[in-house]
Amino acid sequence: MNADFTPEDIAFREEVREFLQNEFPAELREKVDAGIRLSKDEIVRWQKILYEQGWAAPNWPVEFGGAGWTATQKHIFAMEMGLTGAPEPVPFGMKMVAPVLMAYGSEEQQQRFLPDILQSNVWWCQGYSEPNSGSDLASLKTSAVRDGDDYIVNGSKTWNTYGQYADWIFCLVRTDTTVKKQEGISFLLIDMKSPGVSHRPIVLMDGHIEVNEIFFDDVRVPAANLIGEQDKGWTYAKVLLTHERTNIALVPRSTRRLRALRRAAASLDDGYGGSMLDDPVFSHRLAELEIELKALEYTELRTLASLSVGKSPGPESSILKVVGTELAQRIDEMFVELAGYHSLPYLPEQFDEGFQGSPLEPGVPAGQGLIYLNDRKLSIFGGSNEIQRNIVSKAVLGL
Amino acid sequence: MDFSYSEEQQMLKESVGKFVQQQYDFESRNRIAASDAGYSEENWKLFAELGWLTVPFSEADGGFGDSAVDVMVMMEEFGKAMLVEPYLATAVLAGRLLAALGNEKQKAETLPSLMAGKLQLALAWAETGSRYNLANVRLSARSEGGDVILDGVKVNVPNGPNADKLLVTARENGAAADREGISVFLVDREADGVHVQDYVNIDGGRAAKVTFSEVRIPESARFGEAGGALTALEQVVDHATVAVCAQAVGALDALLQKTVEYSKTRKQFGVHIGSFQALQHRMADMFMECQLARSITVMAAMQLDSDESAAAKAAAVSAAKSRVGKAIRRVGQEAIQIHGGIGMTDELDVSHLFRQVTGLELLFGDADFHTGRFARLQAAGKKHD
DSSP, X not given: OOOOOOHHHHHHHHHHHHHHHHHSOHHHHHHHHTTOOOOHHHHHHHHHHHHHHTOSOTTSOGGGTOOOOOHHHHHHHHHHHXXXXXXXXXXXXXXIIHHHHHHHSOHHHHHHHHHHHXXXXXXXXXXXXXXXXXXXXXXXXXXXXXXTTEEEEEEEEOOOTTGGGOSEEEEEEESOSSSOTTTTEEEEEEETTSTTEEEEEEEBTTSOEEEEEEEEEEEEEEGGGEESSTTBHHHHHHHHHHHHTTTTTOHHHHHHHHHHHHHHXXXXXXXXXXXXXXOHHHHHHHHXXXXXXXXXXXXXXXXXXXXXXXXXXOTHHHHHHHHHHHHHHHHHHHHHHHHGXXXXXXXXXXXXXXXXXXXXXXXXXXXXXXXXXXXXXXXXXXXXXXHHHHHIIIIITOO | OOOSOOHHHHHHHHHHHHHHHHHOOHHHHHHHHXXXXXXXHHHHHHHHHTTGGGTTSOTTTTSSOOOHHHHHHHHHHHHHHTOOSOIIIIIIIIIHHHHXXXXXXXXXXXXXXXXXXXXXXXXXXXXXXXXXXXXXXXXXXXXXXXXXXXXXXXXXXXXXXXOSEEEEEXXXXXXXXXXXXXXXXXXXXXXXXXXXXXXXXXXXXXXXXXXXXXXXXXXXXXXXXXXXXXXXXXXXXXXXXXHHXXXXXXXHHHHHXXXXXXXXXXXXXXXXGGGOHHHHHXXXXXXXXXXXXXXXXXXXXXXXXXXXXXXXXXXXXXXXXXXXXXXXXXXXXXXXXXXXXXXXXXXXXXXXXXXXXXXXXXXXXXXXXXXXXXXXHHHHHHHHO
């Protein structure tokens, strides 16, 4: 048993740190530190810097332009990125559709789509959930009917994160209604500029628009955009869902947030002449979360270790998703408690560039109330935590 | 033992219930919240006509009787409907503090117009470093040539943007967290040196950060004795805290009811999600939380209306706010979770109820603060036994 980093790992970590220090643009770093959301262009800009370095796709095989790292190196890279606050690539292309293309796409499809994903030339979004098919994904109804060399697609998809920016969408569509619900599903790539595609923004309770409903009205999609075989999409979709659930433990983010929480607690008054860190209850709760993070981090490391000897992520990723998202939500609660009344202003625009007029004093963590509201999504999306617990009870415990 | 409402309380409940059912549906509420003022002056006039603005005041002051249980009855209905009119800020908080501290002349100049719906008020008590300690006041008041000069900053002033007058806690002498030396002044919002920075609060109402820069007011603007306002402030905030608990109880009941209803209509895997035992147990827990929150709020309101000691009343209030705070977390979060993605959206009332109770959870102190205060009061009580 050995959880130490090798000298090579430590050298790699130094290399990553130095790279992030020098190459993560200062103006982006300032925004991240100030809690300002990065624009699409800024995220793409950073992604292209990573591409130039050869680090855009840590999880891809080398032959497709991946970094060729060990599991430990991937972990180190994700951690250092998270601690710096450098944005992760938007996952829909890099982490979701790309693995499916690699595993089930034709060579022609791989050549057509993968380089643009690697270079962040094309922005993808996900077309899985439908208004009546959330946790029960396989009940989806968006239909694709073959017509000559095309499919005609009709229906709607929902919770499309950043669908308003997307050039392409990968969709699960129903191609056979006469068989068991999992068996009549196909995996189709659709150009968002196709006639008949429209979207409606959905405002979430923090006032932010990050998800959309996407409508398909007699959209013609070339059959060449079908991945693998017709009606076999559910098999491909499950592969994608497993990939979606890796890196879902949010360890780097939670590490960064907990450090910031401890720093802020040390500098904020408890109202009685001490700091919030002197408050025994607060400091006890903070310690509990730090301990939980340690347990989570080592659970993730154990999962990674099993991956590095050739296993694929299985139901373990469900554990990481449940524990990771619920810890992140508890950290949000602590920030709200710490900021107290300063959590209450409802100013969705405070995360936009150029926002003036914050009613807060400097040094108080801003916008924590809104972050708390927004992060309730963590235990809902990517397969709700109820579904993850079902997976654990069925696939791990055999219940 | 009798926990039923009196005939008058029943009428009050029906009066408020009828208003919110007939005139305060979710759409109307959102329209009002999004308007310039963020509340409806028409509704406010109606509240005055219906006598609701007299409820938190004693008969001697021209009110309905100043019963905490009466206020609780109303606030629960307000919470269900997510009322954005500043009933708590103007009447329960600032109004009751005026009544507690003002001399006859001061009361005559303010309370009748408040109860007639013609005076909007806000209490400015919290500061950046004060957290929930009411005695922690740094905003300074110094006497100068027969006048008083106020200097400092207040945060989280509910109804600050719409208040005609601000009731401000200020320190006349002593160190930041001393119990002595705190006074209360009534300041015109338009006075020179008063800067109101308004914003929308997480609960949908309006609030402000208010900066007082060398604001000159006459000595007659002081309510109560110089430096001796803290006890009255604490008692008024205790009453307002129980009102907040009652508002939360109403909102939590609405969250529970909407969640149960949704679970009976939303189908996944071919069945209603309410048929899953994992969700049934969680909704059963939500129901129990709602019941406990209601019970402890009733307990605290009854204590406030009793002849118990001030310390016993304070302990009852903190017990209620602590327990209700926990219920808010659990019921609120579960309501969103069981609704799933749709519960995250601005278009559904559930997310607005969640926002409202999240604000109430912090107002006048979160569960940790009130558990601590309860513990201190219990320990102090034991010493005297």
